[in-house]
Amino acid sequence: MQHHDNFYINGQWQAPTGSERMDVINPATGELCASVPRAGEQDVEAAIMAARQALPAWSMTSAQERHDLMMAAADEMQRRFQELCDVQVMTMGCPVQLVGAMHVEGPIEGMRYYAERAFRMEEDERKGDVTLMREPIGVCSLINPWNYPLHQLIGKLAPALAAGCTVIAKPAEQTPLQDFIMAEIFEKVGLPAGVFNVVTGEGSEIGPVMSGHPQVDMVSFTGSTAAGSKVAESAAPTIKRVCQELGGKSPLLVTEDADMAAAVRMGVENIMANTGQTCDAFTRLLVPRSRIEEATRLAVEIAGEQVVGDPTDPATTMGPLVSQLQRERVLHLVQRAIDDGVELALGGVEAPEGLDKGCYVRPTIFTNVSNEQEIAREEIFGPVLCILPYDTLEQGIAIANDSVYGLSSAVYARDAEAALPIARCMQAGQCYMQGAEFSFDAPFGGYKRSGNGREWGDEGLAEYVEVKALLGAPALS
Ligand code: NAD
Secondary structure: OEEOOOEEEOOEEEOOOOOOEEEEEOOOOOOEEEEEEOOOHHHHHHHHHHHHHHHHHHHOOOHHHHHHHHHHHHHHHHHOHHHHHHHHHHHHOOOHHHHHHHHHHHHHHHHHHHHHHHHHHHOOEEEOOEEEEEEEOOEEEEEOOOOOHHHHHHHHHHHHHHHOOEEEEEOOOOOOHHHHHHHHHHHHHOOOOOOEEEOOOOHHHHHHHHHHOOOOOEEEEEOOHHHHHHHHHHHHHHOOEEEEEOOOOOEEEEOOOOOHHHHHHHHHHHHHHHHHOOOOOOOEEEEEHHHHHHHHHHHHHHHOOOOEOOOOOOOOOEOOOOOHHHHHHHHHHHHHHHHOOOEEEEOOOOOOOOOOOOOOOOOEEEEOOOOOOHHHHOOOOOOEEEEEEEOOHHHHHHHHHOOOEEOOOEEEOOOHHHHHHHHOOOOOOOOEEOOOOOOOOOOEOOEEOOEEOOEOHHHHHHOOEEEEEEEOOOOOO
16 A cells, blocks of 8 residues: 655645545455545646746756756666556556556557667758747646556657656546656656656546636646546647647458468457557457458457466456456447347456456457447457458458547558558558557557647657747858
8 A cells, every 4th residue: 555645846745735535446455555645726827837847957958967867767667667557457457467468568669769869959950041940838737547557658758858847747637656656756857846747636627727828838648538638628729839649440451361370369469458448459450341250269269368467467368357447448338239130249237257346357359349339439448349241442441541549550451562552551550560569659649539749759859849940140161
C-alpha cells in the first residue's frame, strides 16, 4: 500500500491546499493499493505558476544541458526499473511476464531518444534569404490516461523537456504512481525547480483548469474522444495549441493471397495485448469472405492460448481490465452485440473460470460482423475482436476507412510490395505492413476523430516547438 501526501511543485513536495484524497484500487484483487491527494484549483494554479516562473531560465539552457539531464533521468529510470514495473502490475494489472517489455523498456528508450533530439533545437535552417529558428512553445499541461501510464507520460514529457518547455503533468486517477517516481527521479538528477510538476486529481475537476489557464501555452491530452473534445473547448478562448491522442477502431486488412495464419496471429496477439486496452489496437480484422471460416478458426485457437489470471503469476499473459467501471463498459457492449444477434465465436460476458473477483473478462471474438453494427463501430477498449468479411479489395478498403476514427491500420498481403498500395489508401496516421514492429521514428497520431497532432519521431518534438522566421538575417556560417 502506497500513501502519498504531497504534490511535486516547484522542485518541492508540497502539501495540498485541501484534505480530499483519492483511492487507487488494484484491479486484480479489488483491494486498496494506494492513496494520493486530490488536487483543487489552487494546487493546479501553484503548479502552473511554478512552471511559468521556471520557463525563462529552462528555455535558455543549452541542448547539451537538457540532453545530459534527460540521459541521467533515463539511467535513473533504468536503476528503478523494477519499481516502475511493480506499480504497473499493481494499478493496472499488467502481468509480470510482460510488464517490463510492455510498459517500462520503451519509455526509458523514449527518454534517450528525445535527449538526442534536444540538439535539433539549435539547428537553424536557411530557406532562401530567411533563417528559421526553433523555440519552445512554453508551459505545457500533460493529461494522461491509464492504459500505458508511463509510456504516455514520457511520450509527452521527453519531447517537451528536449524542446525547453516546462510542464504540469496529471496522471489518470487509476494509475498515478509512476508520476511520483518520475518526480523523485528528476529531483535526484537535479532538474531545475518548476520544470516538471505533478498533481493528482479528478480530470473533470482540474482538467478544465489545466487546459483553460491563461498561463498555459499548450495542452497535450490522451484519452477518450469525449474528454479530448472538452479539453479543446477549454483551450479555445486562449488559443492554445492542443495535441489530442484519442480513440480508435483500427482495421487489419488481410488479402486473399496473404499468409492467413501469420496475419491472424499478429492481429489476435495485438488485440489481446494489455487486455485490449490499447488505443491503436487492430480491433477489426477484415478478411475475404471466402476465408472467414479459416480466419475465425485460427483466431479462436490463438486467443485460446491466452492465460487469463492473476498478474503476479508468471504464467499469466492477460490480466484484468483496469477497473470495474471499464469492465462494465466492455461487458455492456459485448452483451448488446449478443442481443443484436452478432455471431459470437469465443468468450462472452461470463467471468473467466475461477476469476469472479477482480476486473477480469474473457478474450472475446465476434465473427461475420457487419461494419454497420455497434460492436464494429464503437471503441470497446477490452480484449474483443470483430472479424468482418469483404468481397472485393476495394470494398475491403472502403470498410477499413468507414469509421469516425483513423488512428492506426494494418495490412497483411502476399508481401510488402503488394501491401504498399493498400497501405497508401488507409485513412489513418499509421499503417503497419506485414506485422511490422513499433518504432519511435514513426509519428503516432490520428486522422479524423482520433485526434490532432503526433507523438514520437521528429514530429513529436515539433508539437512543442514554435518556429520563428528571421528575415534579413545574415547567412548561416
Ligand atoms: P478519460 O478520457 O475520461 O480519461 C483520460 C484522462 O483525461 C484522465 O487523466 C482523466 O482524468 C482526464 N480527464 C477526464 N475528463 C477531463 C476533462 N474534462 N478535462 C481534462 N481532462 C480530463 O478516459 P476514461 O474515462 O478513463 O476512459 C473512457 C474511455 O476512453 C475508454 O473506454 C476508452 O475508450 C478511451 N480511452 C482511450 C485512451 C487512448 O489512449 N486513446 C486511453 C484511455 C481511455
